Amino acid sequence: MQIRAAVLYEANSPLSIETVDLDPPGHNEVLVKMVATGICHSDLHIIKGHDPSPFPVVLGHEGGGIIEETGPGVTDLRPGDHVVLPAMFTCGKCRYCVEGEPALCSEALPAHLMGSLPGGGKRLHKNGLPLNVFYSQGSFAEYVVVHERTAVKVRDDAPLDVVCLLSCAISTGVGCIVNRARIRTGENVVTYGCGGVGLSVIMGAKLSGAGKIIAVDLIDWKLDLARELGADFTVNASKEDPQQRILEITGGGADYSIESIGSIPAIQQAFASIHSGGTCVLVGAPPMTELLELAPFEFLLGKTLTGTLLGNARSRIDIPRYVDLYMDSKLPIEKLVSGYCRLEDINGAFLDLEEGRVIREIVRF
Ligand SMILES: [Zn+2]
Ligand SMILES: [Zn+2]
Helix, strand or coil: CEEEEEEECCCCCCCEEEEEEECCCCCCEEEEEEEEEECCHHHHHHHCCCCCCCCCEECCCCEEEEEEEECCCCCCCCCCCEEEECCCCCCCCCHHHHCCCHHHCCCHHHHHHHCCCCCCCCCEEECCEEEEEHHHCCCCECEEEEEHHHCEECCCCCCHHHHHHHHCHHHHHHHHHHHHHCCCCCCCEEEECCCHHHHHHHHHHHHCCCCCEEEEECCHHHHHHHHHCCCCEEEECCCCCHHHHHHHHHCCCEEEEEECCCCHHHHHHHHHCEEEEEEEEECCCCCCCCCCCCCCHHHHCCCEEEECCHHHCCHHHHHHHHHHHHHCCCCCHHHHEEEEECHHHHHHHHHHHHCCCCCEEEEEC
């Protein structure tokens, strides 16, 4: 079939909205009619050339849509099912999947690096040449063919143009708290960075009964939103020293410090903001070539530095659960939606993201 998609031919060029060819779903694959998809910094990193990708590529990895057709062997999904497409494929069979760490699935990264579906298949073509897809998904397109395990069924009454955000940012931020940090009631949490992930950290901390929730950012309107979502204290790091302020607020350091920016100085500050025995969790992605300098003595004080990919999401458990929490008004993810755009306007939406004017813009098909 012929569909419209946003194709990126090389870094530092605009996405080109084109008609392309999409094959029918193969074995264990499904055809999804897209309803909405979020616009994320990870897409922007490819556009700016900060992260590697095979080209040409259709980006987009925060999709929500409706199953249109199922390929041979698909038993869990049927046409008409509403699905959210998690950013990470999980095979369900490798040691990581079996051990309950599916975000580390050993099949996900090779497929992602090849720009293919799991197993190497490519279903999108332009003039007979295969197009790559981002995170085995490529949701900046009217329809996608994905592996059935990249489609998580959600309840029909949940608006897909909101819950699509559970594919990436929100699963990462909330999952960082509930799956990785696993904070206990009353523990103090600080988040460095109040973008989509950092604000989701705040929602996760609030949901988990955190004591003091402290938000650090450089932009006042993001800090205002952090307060709205549950932060008790906000620190504008361009106006005051966050480390000092956090030590004052918590009386010696936070129990957990979450870094969602991926900046080396912020990681150092986040690590310095926990008390002896505290834990600092990295969820932001620093450029792969950068190194981190820390005083090893701090580890003798029992401090832990760790990280998480996609909030250790177990998508088939977590996404429907987060949808229920959202529908019960316990997880106000709609507050992260800054606006909607059409596929044709996607380059402007990326400019908004790059220049820090939005948390999340969503393409609505
Ligand atoms: Zn993302
Ligand atoms: Zn696996």
